[in-house]
Amino acid sequence: MKLCIIGTGYVGLTTGACFAEVGHDVTCVDNDEAKVALLQAGGMPIYEPGLEELVHKNVAAGRLRFTTSIAEGVERSLVVFIAVPTPPLPDGSVDLSYIEKVAREIAGCMTSYKVVVDKSTVPVRTGEKVAETIRRYCRARVDFDVVSNPEFLREGYAVEDLMHPDRIVIGVQSPRPVPVMREIYEPFRAPIIVTDLNSAELIKHASNSFLALKISYINAISILCEATGANVQEVALGMGMDHRIGREFLQAGIGFGGSCFPKDLSAFIKIAEQLGYDFRLLKEVxxxxxxxxxxxxxxxxxxxxxxxxxxxxxxxxxxxxxxxxxxxxxxxxxxxxxxxxxxxxxxxxxxxxxxxxxxxxxxxxxxxxxxxxxxxxxxxxxxxxxxxxxxxxxxxxxxxxxxxxxxxxxxxxxxxxxxxxxxxxxxxx
Ligand SMILES: NC(=O)C1=CN([C@@H]2O[C@H](COP(=O)(O)OP(=O)(O)OC[C@H]3O[C@@H](n4cnc5c(N)ncnc54)[C@H](O)[C@@H]3O)[C@@H](O)[C@H]2O)C=CC1
Ligand SMILES: O=C(O)[C@H]1O[C@H](OP(=O)(O)OP(=O)(O)OC[C@H]2O[C@@H](n3ccc(=O)[nH]c3=O)[C@H](O)[C@@H]2O)[C@H](O)[C@@H](O)[C@@H]1O
CATH class of the missing domain: 3.40.50.720 (NAD(P)-binding Rossmann-like Domain)
Known part of the structure; x- marks a missing residue:
């Protein structure tokens, strides 16, 4: 399948390399000229175990290439993935200007049917807005579908997570793009959940917030352990062996960070507020x-x-x-x-x-x-x-x-x- 990925960062680059590895034809686009030049010259902008070998192998096989031109990527592909940043604004809500800009650019160069897939982490209802935007800016008036396909990879294990995912979530507005999405993911042999756009977007924010909640929970327990001479690692083990709780994400420490949990928590709290719900549980996290x-x-x-x-x-x-x-x-x-x-x-x-x-x-x-x-x-x-x-x-x-x-x-x-x-x-x- 011919795929284009817009945004060649942690998600875009690793996803692109893994799609190519299973046989798809992938064009990765980025507007950072230095990054594209580095990748074209065989360099790597990030460290991720196993990624460099995968990129070099698939570039050499002719299944993976890099460009700064969205038009070139869209023209060449049936499915266009969006993997651009969704950073936080000062009030905790999400800056969706990268998504909106890319949606307009895709629309401007579409001359035939495309499936436009959002892989960036976005607030619920973003897919609906992307579809409206494409409709408005598509001069050629061609058909398209918008799909939400959130990404669950962890940095540091990105290749492993992408090649062996727990599940693939596909959110759609109609059944039309489902066979194409199934074909893309068929080689990964993972369970596929097909749902509506809004549910898919909620699955992503709800998952990250739940994982953050789990970490804060064990960190709160660590306070009680310190006060009583108990050992939080043994408490976590004893809890985690109950398969309903699970052993992962129960490592107490100095708190969670990274480019996702803090921003996704703030975003989810903000979205809830806009929808009329005060998500106090997550504020406590x-x-x-x-x-x-x-x-x-x-x-x-x-x-x-x-x-x-x-x-x-x-x-x-x-x-x-x-x-x-x-x-x-x-x-x-x-x-x-x-x-x-x-x-x-x-x-x-x-x-x-x-x-x-x-x-x-x-x-x-x-x-x-x-x-x-x-x-x-x-x-x-x-x-x-x-x-x-x-x-x-x-x-x-x-x-x-x-x-x-x-x-x-x-x-x-x-x-x-x-x-x-x-x-x-x-x-x-
Ligand atoms: N980093 C991670 O582990 C994960 C990130 N995500 C989500 O994926 C999205 C992307 O995150 P990262 O890959 O970490 O970001 P990143 O910052 O590493 O990469 C984004 C790339 O998009 C490019 N870009 C920005 N505007 C563009 C445009 N108009 N045209 C073409 N390229 C453009 C940037 O130059 C950059 O290379 C975010 O929504 C994030 O929340 C989801 C799961 C895991
Ligand atoms: O949406 C995203 O970007 C990604 O966010 C996290 O992945 P990531 O941020 O790469 O890293 P994690 O392994 O989740 O760790 C996040 C933070 O929590 C901390 N952590 C993690 C686990 C734990 O038990 N305790 C703990 O303090 C880590 O040290 C780190 O600071 C999620 O695990 C991914 O599923 C998700 O796709």
């Missing part, structure tokens, strides 16, 4: 998340007392492991809070240092994670990278003024850390 960071910073200041002129080593800058993405990263937020208190920072991340430098220029960047502790008054774990479990703890202990670790991701065993001579503080244990 936001409040618990903000307080979790406050509590962690307080843990550091309670122990170190004055942070001014102290040196703190921070391991982790990405918003989670396996990615170089620092958008709305709790680790970056934590660094900013420590800098504000007057601390000096020695920081390291396996992949996110180039992107972090742009938003956190005040820190000293250390190439080797084992060199971070040198001269530090404390070490902080801010991102759940598996590799940090291999930190040379004995060497770190020797080169620090005092071996204190604040583990915001519960990577180490508290008893073992104490045995090794550390003052060790984690979350909910």
């Amino acid at each position: 936001q409040r618990i998340n903000a307080e979790q960071m406050d509590r962690f910073v307080k843990k550091i200041t309670d122990t170190l007392w004055v942070l001014k002129d102290k040196t703190i080593g921070v391991l982790g800058l990405a918003f989670k492991q396996n990615t170089d993405d620092v958008r709305m990263s709790p680790a970056i937020e934590l660094c900013r809070r420590l800098l504000k208190e007057g601390a000096r920072l020695r920081v390291h991340d396996p992949k996110a240092m180039p992107k972090a430098r742009a938003v956190l220029p005040e820190a000293t960047y250390i190439e080797d994670m084992n060199d971070v502790a040198e001269g530090c008054d404390a070490l902080v774990i801010a991102t759940e990278w598996e590799i940090f479990k291999k930190l040379d703890l004995e060497r770190a202990r020797r080169v620090m003024t005092h071996p204190i670790m604040f583990d915001g991701r519960n990577l180490f065993d508290p008893r073992e850390m104490e045995r090794l001579g550390w003052i060790y503080k984690s979350v909910g244990r």
